[in-house]
Amino acid sequence: MAAADELAFHEFEEASDLLAETPDAATTSGSNQLTPQGHVAVAVDSGGSYGAEEEVEESDRTALLQEEKQQPGFWTFGYYQSFFDVDTSQVLDRIRGSLLPRPGHNFVRHHLRNRPDLYGPFWICATLAFVLAVTGNLTLVLAQRRDPSIHYSPQFHKVTVAGVTIYCYVWLVPLALWAFLRWRKGVRERMGPYTFLETVCVYGYSLFVFIPTVVLWLIPVPWLQWLFGGLALALSAASLVFTLWPVVREDTRLVAAVLLSTVVLLHALLAVGCKFYFFQPLPLAHPAPPTQAASLSPDLPPPPTSSAHTT
Amino acid sequence: MAEAAESSGDPGTTSPRPLFAGLSDISISQDIPVEGEITIPMRSHIREFDSSTLNESVQNTIMRDLKAVGKKFMHVLYPRKSNTLLRDWDLWGPLILCVTLALMLQRSSIDSEKDGGPQFAEVFVIVWFGAVTITLNSKLLGGNISFFQSLCVLGYCILPLTVAMLVCRLVLLAEPGPINFVVRFFVVIVMFAWSIVASTAFLADSQPPNRKALAIYPVFLFYFVISWMILTFTP
Numbered sequence: 001m002a003a004a005d006e007l008a009f010h011e012f013e014e015a016s017d018l019l020a021e022t023p024d025a026a027t028t029s030g031s032n033q034l035t036p037q038g039h040v041a042v043a044v045d046s047g048g049s050y051g052a053e054e055e056v057e058e059s060d061r062t063a064l065l066q067e068e069k070q071q072p073g074f075w076t077f078g079y080y081q082s083f084f085d086v087d088t089s090q091v092l093d094r095i096r097g098s099l100l101p102r103p104g105h106n107f108v109r110h111h112l113r114n115r116p117d118l119y120g121p122f123w124i125c126a127t128l129a130f131v132l133a134v135t136g137n138l139t140l141v142l143a144q145r146r147d148p149s150i151h152y153s154p155q156f157h158k159v160t161v162a163g164v165t166i167y168c169y170v171w172l173v174p175l176a177l178w179a180f181l182r183w184r185k186g187v188r189e190r191m192g193p194y195t196f197l198e199t200v201c202v203y204g205y206s207l208f209v210f211i212p213t214v215v216l217w218l219i220p221v222p223w224l225q226w227l228f229g230g231l232a233l234a235l236s237a238a239s240l241v242f243t244l245w246p247v248v249r250e251d252t253r254l255v256a257a258v259l260l261s262t263v264v265l266l267h268a269l270l271a272v273g274c275k276f277y278f279f280q281p282l283p284l285a286h287p288a289p290p291t292q293a294a295s296l297s298p299d300l301p302p303p304p305t306s307s308a309h310t311t
Numbered sequence: 312m313a314e315a316a317e318s319s320g321d322p323g324t325t326s327p328r329p330l331f332a333g334l335s336d337i338s339i340s341q342d343i344p345v346e347g348e349i350t351i352p353m354r355s356h357i358r359e360f361d362s363s364t365l366n367e368s369v370q371n372t373i374m375r376d377l378k379a380v381g382k383k384f385m386h387v388l389y390p391r392k393s394n395t396l397l398r399d400w401d402l403w404g405p406l407i408l409c410v411t412l413a414l415m416l417q418r419s420s421i422d423s424e425k426d427g428g429p430q431f432a433e434v435f436v437i438v439w440f441g442a443v444t445i446t447l448n449s450k451l452l453g454g455n456i457s458f459f460q461s462l463c464v465l466g467y468c469i470l471p472l473t474v475a476m477l478v479c480r481l482v483l484l485a486e487p488g489p490i491n492f493v494v495r496f497f498v499v500i501v502m503f504a505w506s507i508v509a510s511t512a513f514l515a516d517s518q519p520p521n522r523k524a525l526a527i528y529p530v531f532l533f534y535f536v537i538s539w540m541i542l543t544f545t546p
Contacts, residue, residue, distance in 0.1 A: 088522055154545070156540075
């Protein structure tokens with residue numbers, strides 16, 4: 001499949017806009033409905049010309065896609081292998097696409113090209129869980145070096161907590177979103193909803209920007225930490241919103257606004273929760289014992305009990 | 312058989328006869344040797360070896376397996392592109408290494424329940440489930456390595472990190488301080504790099520060429536987590 005990139009059709013901005021606006025456009029999810037109605041204004045050439053050709057034979061592409069999508073049953077190993085059918089360059093390209101969201105570019109159309117993979121989401125979540133636990137621990141080590149009264153412990157249970165939280169987020173929230181979008185499918189005539197795997201893919205890749213952010217949270221300057229956190233949240237949420245916007249904009253305004261704000265809110269909740277649980281905000285001048293805070297309530301900042309008698 | 316055919320042709324009869332037709336009336340008066348061994352000489356050494364492993368002493372059995380494990384340890388310590396780990400895989404080595412590592416890493420019972428290092432079960436689960444996940448990942452990406460071969464390679468390549476754990480434990484017997492930490496850090500980093508190089512030497516060839524980085528990255532993450540557990544160990 002090394003030539004897949006050359007054979008895959010290249011989408012351009014005018015073309016994808018036309019695709020989104022053309023009524024009864026085919027292949028939104030790629031795997032189910034392949035009704036060849038209307039023309040699809042997408043260029044198929046892989047050479048140097050960058051003009052979008054207007055009328056392309058739909059039936060050829062439909063036939064080709066139908067041959068491709070002969071998926072084996074879910075009890076065979078080959079079924080799951082089809083979700084890992086990515087090359088290194090494709091994964092890197094998808095990561096780059098999630099890091100730099102642009103308003104016209106739909107992540108699913110432009111980068112996934114309707115071929116979602118499970119490699120990216122799974123390993124990005126695993127990396128994020130371990131990096132969270134490791135840097136949280138490192139913060140404690142650095143804090144202890146500044147103030148030897150803090151009791152250091154490896155805190156291995158945080159790995160479990162981090163892993164469970166992140167994996168639940170990346171699987172359950174896309175499930176809810178996908179179910180909701182399917183339920184609202186009747187309102188929308190033009191674009192069908194994304195498949196479940198595409199939603200999982202979007203969420204998984206959007207979490208990538210948090211990995212360098214978490215490493216940068218080692219710097220013990222509070223306003224810098226909030227700055228980095230805000231930046232990462234903005235990039236990540238923007239990627240999600242730009243992907244969901246074409247699907248949601250035909251819906252009523254209220255539903256669209258509520259849906260998008262819920263998505264952004266959940267994302268923010270994840271980021272803030274991680275920040276507070278794994279990186280207890282230890283003030284520089286008045287360090288408080290974090291173990292006491294960890295056992296009491298991990299969401300609140302540690303009580304400044306020791307500030308009275310350390311000054 | 313060759314002598315009989317020659318002797319039937321010896322009288323020099325001119326009429327063409329079918330082959331071996333006069334075999335029945337051969338006279339054996341000439342000095343043609345008709346005796347000899349008709350049994351195939353057996354390689355009795357191999358036959359006995361195969362059939363009598365039930366009868367050998369227990370020491371022989373254990374030493375044979377231990378020698379196989381030891382040979383693979385040498386292959387890991389001096390990684391060259393060889394097939395030994397893949398061809399004769401076994402899981403004894405990984406089990407020994409994993410149990411040793413988990414025994415050394417578990418926290419003492421004095422520590423509190425919540426904060427502390429990993430328990431024996433946690434280390435064990437991380438090592439084995441991590442190895443299984445990486446194997447599944449490489450198979451799903453299209454690698455042509457069998458399940459147990461990959462488990463074997465990943466398990467054996469924990470050997471440098473186990474050595475690092477032993478060294479760290481010895482170093483921790485000295486007084487704590489920044490030099491202590493720097494020495495341990497250096498040792499763990501070197502052994503981590505050694506593990507990665509060893510496992511890459513064995514595993515990289517079985518992956519499709521444009522997905523090698525995708526298959527090697529989880530190995531890197533796996534050994535990174537184990538190194539982290541070793542580095543943050545406090546007795």
